[in-house]
Structures are given as structure tokens and as C-alpha cells.
Amino acid sequence: MCYFSSANAQQKIRIDSLSKTKKSIELPDSTIIISRDTIVFLMDTVIERKQDAKKNGSKFYHAIQRGAYKRKFTKELYKLIFVAPDKMSPTDTLKTERSETAFIIYQGKTIRNIEVRVLEPFGSSLLDTSKVAKTWIERTGNKLHHTSRRGHLKKMLHIEQGDILDAYTLADNERLIRQLNYIKDAYFRVIPVKGSNKYVDLQLWVKDQFSWGANVDLGSRLSTEFEIYSRNLYGLGHEFSNTFHYETDEDQKFGYTGSYTIRNIKRSYIDASFSYENTYEKSVVGISFDRDFETYNTKRAGGFSISKNFRSNKIMDDDPIRNEVPLDFTYSNLWYGRAIKLNSKSLFARRKMFFTGRVAARKFFERPLTTPTLNQFFHNNILYLGGISISKTQFYKSNLIYNFGRTEDIPYGYLAQMNFGYEDREYSHRYYLGFDFQNATYVRKTRSYLFNRIAIGGFFNSRRFEQGSLIAQSKFFSRIRKLGALRFRNFGDLKYTLGIRRFPEEIITINNRYGIRGFKSQEVTGKQKLTLNLETVTFTPYTIGEFKFAYYTFGDLGIIGSNQKHIFKGDYYYGLGFGIRLHNENLVFKTIQLRLAFYPKVPSDFHSAVFRLSGEERPRFNDFNVGQPEVIPYE
Structure with missing residues (x-):
């Protein structure tokens, strides 16, 4: 006698009982593993009709x-x-479910053994592991690929043999592996040990992505970037990136940016990164070490970074000030955090409290002329920050949201933060206080997702509150809708930013990712703004060489102006457009995006129509991860 068992629901169906029913079980592209105890495991796409x-x-x-x-x-x-x-593709039948659902029935059992199985990027499938590469191109691609080492992936886990199985922790580790940017998908199978009610074995099934990638960014103006990179050198997760820049309108036409990242040094969960950049915008070299709060059981995190900017027209990439005088400065940063578990009324709702501290210093060698009241943005300073945070996070699993079919982890819960500190400036000193509250809800009835954020913070000197920021934001995506072979989803993002007594030289823009995609102007600036981004994505079943297609249309609105007037009295700009996204889930390539956008109202330094071909990283959810304490951004 043998049993069928779903890897998610883990419901057993006796084969001898099937003959007594009029039902049949279809196994579309499903993996079947028959072990000694004759248990057969199926993917969660089993359809019973x-x-x-x-x-x-x-x-x-x-x-x-x-x-x-x-x-x-x-x-x-x-x-x-x-x-x-x-x-129909099996991914079309993936239902949204809580991440720990598949493992609840094994709660409290002891993990006897952990086995890692890695599938090559081409030919193989997690839905049917019997598939192999058949074409010459697929076989060649697999040979050129650095297959993830099983030992490396096993060391990335925060669970070990002999641990007591906890459904939430197991789902947490599954999500951690799935989020690695060289992994297409991953999931755990729990296998009961024959003759034992105490022990289980774990199998971690992983599908690799082809580790080498390239990207080109080409706009309407002759400004080009070409990038070649590997995200899984030697099968150890090391990343190596090289970007070559060409700018026709700048004195320095050619530029280069390179970086190298070593992952999980000696199983310390510490990543080390080295970077170098020499472009018309800046010349900088830097090194950093980071350890994140990766899972619910991670108690300690921290990081250290130091960089030397030999030439730059901005302090940081997202700073609102572009300076005419080349800046020369060093920046160093050190932070540490400790997490404490909190009790929760819900069995699988994990709550934690975080205590974090940070020291950051910036020292200028070349800068504009400064006085106590002139060019305050370029004062030498040391910032001491502390933070207290409480988070509650759970995850749902679904697909066809930001990616093209792979499993996506949808976070829901909340994060409440209070950051405070002291800044020792070149000509003065002041104190900082900031509050940030974020909340995400997955509405099961409508199968939609809603994220909200409200944040405010600023500095207090001896005279007044200054350099403050207020952010209010709401984001959503709708349920997936079907029309034959097509799948539709709507997205929206409404955000308001207000600068409170910012320095005179500080401004914000609605350029590109800060407001209207594709928009770029040095003339359109202000102290407050309201932006609305709407998008409809149509996922299709069509492929060209394993590249999946998605069509999208968008409408972006930006209102920007002085903080002395009502926001709706500011200047209005908007963009409308459409495009195509192509992505091969077997490759680490960025999503290829072709976009044509129209801007009915434009400033003198911008065009009314812009075409762009580029590679883009797909958006990520706000997952309520706690890191170093931050000043509320003004962007």
C-alpha cells in the first residue's frame, strides 16, 4: 500500500481508496519522489477533478x-x-497561502537529516525533476554555469540537524534561500522517517539561475551603460560586476564601475563587498562588511563600511544637492543591533524588539566655502544614532506580482521605529528624533495587498526644529484577473513628501524613481511633492527563447513646489506610457524593459517623448526588516 502526499497540504490519499471513488488525480508536470516507505510527494499544483x-x-x-x-x-x-x-502552466494554479502552512503538521518533530539538491538552470524543473537539457544550447549553458554548491547553500541555512522543527522557522529559511539573487526558486520537503513518530528528514530543493548576466541601458540621448556580471562565482554566491559608461555630453566620456562581494564568510553570515567607480560623476573606492537580521532567530546584526571619494558632485547618490565644486571626502559607518523575541497571541505571528546603535562620520578635504550659516550641507560631522523597533511579520506565498511565475513571498504585519541621536557638527551640535510606522495587510477576501507608511523626523538645535522630513505613503496591488491566457494585475503608489526647514540648498525632484518614471530635469525642484504612480501589467504565456513577456501601461503624476504653499498650488507634471518587459527566470539577467513615454508638459531641459531600453531590477516588498538606525530620508 502507498500514499500520495501534497508537499504543501501534506494530505494523504490511500491508493486503494481511489478505486472506490469516481475521482481522478492529474499531476501536471509534477515531481514524483518514491522513497523506501512508498510515500509519493507532489507539488501544490495538484488538481483534483x-x-x-x-x-x-x-x-x-x-x-x-x-x-x-x-x-x-x-x-x-x-x-x-x-x-x-x-x-496551462502549473504556476497559474499556485494559490496564495501562508508560508508555514506546508509544515504545520510536523511542528515539534526532530530534524534527523538535511539534504540539499540543486537543479541546473536549463532543462530541469522543480515541477518535474526528470526533465534534462536536450538542446546543444541548454547543455552548453549548464557547462558554463557555476552550479551552487550544496555545502554553500546548507551553510546559508539557520537550522541544523538535531533541531526541533518549527514551521515558521522552516518557512523563514525557505524564503531566505529563495531570495538569493542567483536562485530561481526553492522549497523544503519534509519526509517522515519510517517507523518513527519523532524524526523527520528535510530535503531542500533549489533551482539555479544561470550565473552570468549582461545589461545595457540606452536612452533617447546618446548615453549608454553596459554591464556584465556574475552573481554566483564558483557556486559560492560571490558576485562580480563590471559596468562601462559612455556619456557624449560630458568632459569625461568613458567611465567604469566595478564591485566584488563575498557571501557568508566562514558561516558568520557576514558579507564583504569591495567597490570602485570612476565616472564623470565621481571617483570613489569603498569596502563594507554587513550581517543582517535575516531570520526570526537571528539575535545579532551589524556592519562596517568606509569609502574615499576623490571626486564627486554629490555626497550620496540620493542627496538633493548637486555641487559645482568637486567634492573630496571620506565617509565611515559602524552599526550594531540586538534582537529580543516577544510573545504573540497568534501561534505563527512572530514579534521582535530591536535595539540598534550607529556612528557615522564624514570628513571633507575639498568642498565649497563654508561658514556657520553657509553651505551647512557640507559641514564636517559625526552622527550618533540609537533606535528602538518593534516588528511583527508573516508571509504569504504567491506569484505573478513582481516576477513572471516564480514563487514570491508577500510580507504582512507592521514595523514601529523610534530613532534618536546626537550630531556633532563642525560649527555646532544638535539632536535628532524620528518616528516611522509601516503596516501591510493582505486582504484574503479580495486577494489584494495594501501597504501604508507614515514617518516624521528632524533635528533640534539650540534655537529650533530644522532639516525635518515628513513622509506619507500608500501602495497596493490588486488580485490577479484572468482573460483566457492573459493575467492582469493593477499597481498603485501614492506618496507625499514635505521638507520642514531644510537648508536653503536642499531640494527634491520628481525625476525618474523619485516621482515620474523617465522624467529628468534640473529645473523642476521644490521643497514638497505629491506623486501618484499607476500601472497595469498583463502577464502573457508567450515566450521567445524562454523569455516571458509582460505588457504594461502606466500613468505618473507629480506635483511639486514650495513648502510655504498648499501642495495643490504647486506645479503639475505627468507622464503616460507603455512598454514590454521580458524576463527569463533561468537567468540572472535583469528584466529587459522597452518603454515609450509621453510627457505633455515639460520644462525646457527635457523632451516630450522618451524611448528607453534598459535592464531593471524588479521591485521588492517592504518586508519590515530592521537594519541600522536611519534619519528619515528627504527624497
């Missing part, structure tokens, strides 16, 4: 097909909208 229902659905489908194929136009329209029932 009655034979009669299946026949009726097939008859209906073929009836529409016969009618549509009578004319050429309706035939093409039919192919666009309808997909045969047996042709």
Missing part, C-alpha cells in the same frame, strides 16, 4: 475552438485569449 466535469470543460473548449477557426481573424483572436486546459 471529477471525470464528468473534465469532459464537460473539454467539450466547451473544443466547441469554441471549432467556431473560432472558421475565420482567420477569429482564429488569431482565439489563440490570443484561450489556452487549452491541458496547456
Whole structure:
């Protein structure tokens, strides 16, 4: 006698009982592993249907097909909208569920053994591990690829043999591996040990992405970037990136940016990064070491970084001030954090309190002329910050949100932070206080997601409150909707930023990721802004060389002006556009994006229509991770 068991629901169905029913079980592209105890494990895309229902659905489908194929136009329209029932991708049936659901029934058992199995990027599939690379291109790609070492992945886990299985912790580790930027997907299988009610074995199944990638960024103006990189050198997760820049309108036309990252040094969970950049904007070299609060059980985190800027027109990439005088300065940063678990009424709702501290120093060697009241943004300073945070986080699993079919982890919960500190400045000193509250809700009834944030912070000197920031933001994405073979999802982001007694030289913009995508102007600046970004994405089943297609349309609105007037009395700008995104989940390549945008109202230093071909990193969720204490940004 043997049993069928779902890897998620883990519900067993006796085979001898199937003969007594009129139901059948379809296994679309499912992995089947038969162990000694004759348990068969299936993916969570198992579909159970009655034979009669299946026949009726097939008859209906073929009836529409016969009618549509009578004319050429309706035939093409039919192919666009309808997909045969047996042709649907298994990812289309992935239901949104809580991350720990698959492991709850094993809660409290002892982990006897942990095994890691890695699949190559081409040919193989987590849904059907019997698949192999068949074409010459696939086999060659697998040979050029650095397969993730099983020992490396095992060391990345925060669980060991002999630990008591905790459903939330196991889901946490599964998510950690899945988020590595050289892994396509990953999941745990829990296998009961034959003859024991106490022990279980774990199998971590991982699908690699091809480790080498390239990216080109080409705009309407002749400004080009070409990048080549590897995100998994030697199969150890080391990253090596090289970017070559070309700017026709700048004195320094050619530039280079390079970086190298070593992951998880001696299983300390510390990553080391080295970077170098020499472009028309800056010349800088830096090194950093970081350890994050990766899982619920991580107690300590911290980091150290130091950089030397030999030439730069900005202090930081997101600073609002672009300086005419080349800056020469050093920047160093050190932080440490400790986490304490808190009790929660919900069994799988994990709450933690964090205590963090940070010291950051900036020393200028070349800068504009400064006095106590002139160019205060360029004063030498040392900032001491402390933070107290409370977070509660859980995750749902779904797909077709920011990616093209791979499993995505949707965080929900809240994060409340209070940061405070002291800044020792060149001509004075002052104190800092900031509050930040974030909340995310996954509405199961409508299967939509809503994220809200409110944050305010600033400095107090002997006279007044200054250099303050206020941020209010709401983001959402809708449930997935179907139209034949197509899948639709809507996205929205509404954000308001206010600067409170900022320095005279400080401004904000609505350029590109700070407001209207593709928009770029040095003339459009202000002290407060309101932006609205709307987007509709259409995921398609079409592929070219394993690259999946998604079409999107967008509308962006930006209002910007002085903080002395009501925001709606500011200047209005907006952009409308559409584009195509292509992505191959087997590659570490960034998502290829072709975008055409129109801007009905433009300043004198910008165009009304802009075409852009670029590679983009897909957005990530605000996952309520706590890091070093920060000043509320003004951007």
C-alpha cells in the first residue's frame, strides 16, 4: 500500500481508496519522489477533478475552438485569449497561502537529516525533476554555469540537524534561500522517517539561475551603460560586476564601475563587498562588511563600511544637492543591533524588539566655502544614532506580482521605529528624533495587498526644529484577473513628501524613481511633492527563447513646489506610457524593459517623448526588516 502526499497540504490519499471513488488525480508536470516507505510527494499544483466535469470543460473548449477557426481573424483572436486546459502552466494554479502552512503538521518533530539538491538552470524543473537539457544550447549553458554548491547553500541555512522543527522557522529559511539573487526558486520537503513518530528528514530543493548576466541601458540621448556580471562565482554566491559608461555630453566620456562581494564568510553570515567607480560623476573606492537580521532567530546584526571619494558632485547618490565644486571626502559607518523575541497571541505571528546603535562620520578635504550659516550641507560631522523597533511579520506565498511565475513571498504585519541621536557638527551640535510606522495587510477576501507608511523626523538645535522630513505613503496591488491566457494585475503608489526647514540648498525632484518614471530635469525642484504612480501589467504565456513577456501601461503624476504653499498650488507634471518587459527566470539577467513615454508638459531641459531600453531590477516588498538606525530620508 502507498500514499500520495501534497508537499504543501501534506494530505494523504490511500491508493486503494481511489478505486472506490469516481475521482481522478492529474499531476501536471509534477515531481514524483518514491522513497523506501512508498510515500509519493507532489507539488501544490495538484488538481483534483471529477471525470464528468473534465469532459464537460473539454467539450466547451473544443466547441469554441471549432467556431473560432472558421475565420482567420477569429482564429488569431482565439489563440490570443484561450489556452487549452491541458496547456496551462502549473504556476497559474499556485494559490496564495501562508508560508508555514506546508509544515504545520510536523511542528515539534526532530530534524534527523538535511539534504540539499540543486537543479541546473536549463532543462530541469522543480515541477518535474526528470526533465534534462536536450538542446546543444541548454547543455552548453549548464557547462558554463557555476552550479551552487550544496555545502554553500546548507551553510546559508539557520537550522541544523538535531533541531526541533518549527514551521515558521522552516518557512523563514525557505524564503531566505529563495531570495538569493542567483536562485530561481526553492522549497523544503519534509519526509517522515519510517517507523518513527519523532524524526523527520528535510530535503531542500533549489533551482539555479544561470550565473552570468549582461545589461545595457540606452536612452533617447546618446548615453549608454553596459554591464556584465556574475552573481554566483564558483557556486559560492560571490558576485562580480563590471559596468562601462559612455556619456557624449560630458568632459569625461568613458567611465567604469566595478564591485566584488563575498557571501557568508566562514558561516558568520557576514558579507564583504569591495567597490570602485570612476565616472564623470565621481571617483570613489569603498569596502563594507554587513550581517543582517535575516531570520526570526537571528539575535545579532551589524556592519562596517568606509569609502574615499576623490571626486564627486554629490555626497550620496540620493542627496538633493548637486555641487559645482568637486567634492573630496571620506565617509565611515559602524552599526550594531540586538534582537529580543516577544510573545504573540497568534501561534505563527512572530514579534521582535530591536535595539540598534550607529556612528557615522564624514570628513571633507575639498568642498565649497563654508561658514556657520553657509553651505551647512557640507559641514564636517559625526552622527550618533540609537533606535528602538518593534516588528511583527508573516508571509504569504504567491506569484505573478513582481516576477513572471516564480514563487514570491508577500510580507504582512507592521514595523514601529523610534530613532534618536546626537550630531556633532563642525560649527555646532544638535539632536535628532524620528518616528516611522509601516503596516501591510493582505486582504484574503479580495486577494489584494495594501501597504501604508507614515514617518516624521528632524533635528533640534539650540534655537529650533530644522532639516525635518515628513513622509506619507500608500501602495497596493490588486488580485490577479484572468482573460483566457492573459493575467492582469493593477499597481498603485501614492506618496507625499514635505521638507520642514531644510537648508536653503536642499531640494527634491520628481525625476525618474523619485516621482515620474523617465522624467529628468534640473529645473523642476521644490521643497514638497505629491506623486501618484499607476500601472497595469498583463502577464502573457508567450515566450521567445524562454523569455516571458509582460505588457504594461502606466500613468505618473507629480506635483511639486514650495513648502510655504498648499501642495495643490504647486506645479503639475505627468507622464503616460507603455512598454514590454521580458524576463527569463533561468537567468540572472535583469528584466529587459522597452518603454515609450509621453510627457505633455515639460520644462525646457527635457523632451516630450522618451524611448528607453534598459535592464531593471524588479521591485521588492517592504518586508519590515530592521537594519541600522536611519534619519528619515528627504527624497
